[in-house]
């Protein structure tokens with residue numbers, strides 16, 4: 827046991843000596859502590875910061891926060907119902923009724939309500955064939971179609987009031 831302790835102490839001493847010799851090899855230079863240079867650098871940085879800050883003050887603009895309201899003001903139960911029903915149509919005709927070329931879906935926002943109504947009713951009856959849309963309209967009641975048409979007519983895409 828004692829031998830082991832001696833051995834460990836020896837190894838520890840060896841490691842210490844090796845490190846001390848390495849430490850001595852480190853060059854000591856005052857270059858890194860050149861206070862004049864550092865002061866110079868700091869001054870330059872300070873000037874840069876001041877320049878940037880002055881610039882910033884010039885560029886401050888008033889930022890107007892615009893609260894985005896609903897696309898269509900849902901002022902009547904019919905519009906509310908149309909809005910709810912229209913969720914199924916967004917995938918092809920878009921939120922604003924702007925249509926989507928990739929779906930061959932035309933813009934319908936702002937369309938006359940009587941026109942949309944006739945078209946959807948005709949599609950439902952098969953007078954106008956629209957296989958793509960059929961699953962989405964086959965179960966709509968006449969009232970649903972009227973509600974949808976009213977809502978579509980208020981969508982902003984074509985901008986008609």
Ligand code: HEC
Pocket residue numbers: 911912914915916917918919929930931932933934941942943945946955956958959962963974
């Ligand atoms: C899967 C895609 C798709 C969905 C979903 C869809 N549509 Fe369509 N819609 C079309 C396509 C495609 C046409 C054009 C069909 C044609 O060429 O006759 C069309 C045409 C129309 C038209 C006639 C436009 C015109 O100018 O003649 C109306 C109105 C319409 N859709 C309303 C709706 C409503 C309301 C819904 C939701 C209940 C709906 N669509 C859901 C694809 C879709």
